Amino acid sequence: MMANILVVFYSRDGATEALANAIAEGAAATGATVRLRRARELVSDEVMALAPGWAENAARMNALYEAPTVEDAQWADAIIIGSPSRFGLVSSEAKAWLDSLGGLWARGKLAGKVGSAFCSSGSAHGGNEMTSFTLTVPMAHFGMIIVPPGFADPAMFAAGTPYGASAITQNQPGYQLSQEERAAARFQGQRVAQVAQKLTSA
Numbered sequence: 001m002m003a004n005i006l007v008v009f010y011s012r013d014g015a016t017e018a019l020a021n022a023i024a025e026g027a028a029a030t031g032a033t034v035r036l037r038r039a040r041e042l043v044s045d046e047v048m049a050l051a052p053g054w055a056e057n058a059a060r061m062n063a064l065y066e067a068p069t070v071e072d073a074q075w076a077d078a079i080i081i082g083s084p085s086r087f088g089l090v091s092s093e094a095k096a097w098l099d100s101l102g103g104l105w106a107r108g109k110l111a112g113k114v115g116s117a118f119c120s121s122g123s124a125h126g127g128n129e130m131t132s133f134t135l136t137v138p139m140a141h142f143g144m145i146i147v148p149p150g151f152a153d154p155a156m157f158a159a160g161t162p163y164g165a166s167a168i169t170q171n172q173p174g175y176q177l178s179q180e181e182r183a184a185a186r187f188q189g190q191r192v193a194q195v196a197q198k199l200t201s202a
């Protein structure tokens with residue numbers, strides 16, 4: 001049996017979505033079965049109308065990706081979760097899905113699964129490391145085995161984001177990942193899938 005990898009993200013302008021896709025590709029390249037899910041909106045339509053493109057992007061992505069469920073978490077051998085940085089922390093939309101996992105946590109159903117995190121941010125020192133790193137806090141509560149990409153591949157030296165793949169968008173909607181950012185994200189997906197595979201066959 002190949003490992004089951006769940007990639008959950010939130011995104012409004014597409015950068016975290018692009019990272020999630022590259023991570024999913026890297027995981028799938030190992031032969032793993034991958035589910036790619038987008039957390040849903042929590043804010044009002046008025047808030048979504050504040051920036052050009054947010055509502056349209058959300059409609060496009062929601063047609064492409066199912067919403068993450070509790071069953072997805074139960075199914076997964078590894079969960080990789082990504083978010084745009086929101087004042088240095090995870091978005092409330094991605095956090096709401098984590099908060100839905102309390103029942104699984106209480107029954108110890110998340111213990112032993114692999115966890116990993118990623119993030120996009122507007123600026124280079126605007127909190128993407130903090131966002132990825134603090135996403136590992138709930139993973140510790142869950143008893144997950146936390147697997148950062150580290151500097152475990154040449155791609156990581158080029159991207160320099162050992163806590164989790166990242167994209168720095170300069171707040172440009174529709175930002176395209178750099179080659180280095182994409183390679184780091186692919187590596188993270190590959191590494192997490194390989195570790196999960198080893199653990200599930202152990």
Ligand SMILES: Cc1cc2nc3c(=O)[nH]c(=O)nc-3n(C[C@H](O)[C@H](O)[C@H](O)COP(=O)(O)O)c2cc1C
Nearest residue numbers: 011012013014015016084085087088121122123126
């Ligand atoms: C409410 C809000 C808070 C944000 N806080 C930060 C921040 O603390 N640091 C940062 O670098 N970017 C911040 N940003 C910018 C986003 O993190 C950035 O545009 C991100 O790349 C968007 O990801 P997406 O394209 O997946 O939506 C913030 C954006 C919003 C809307």
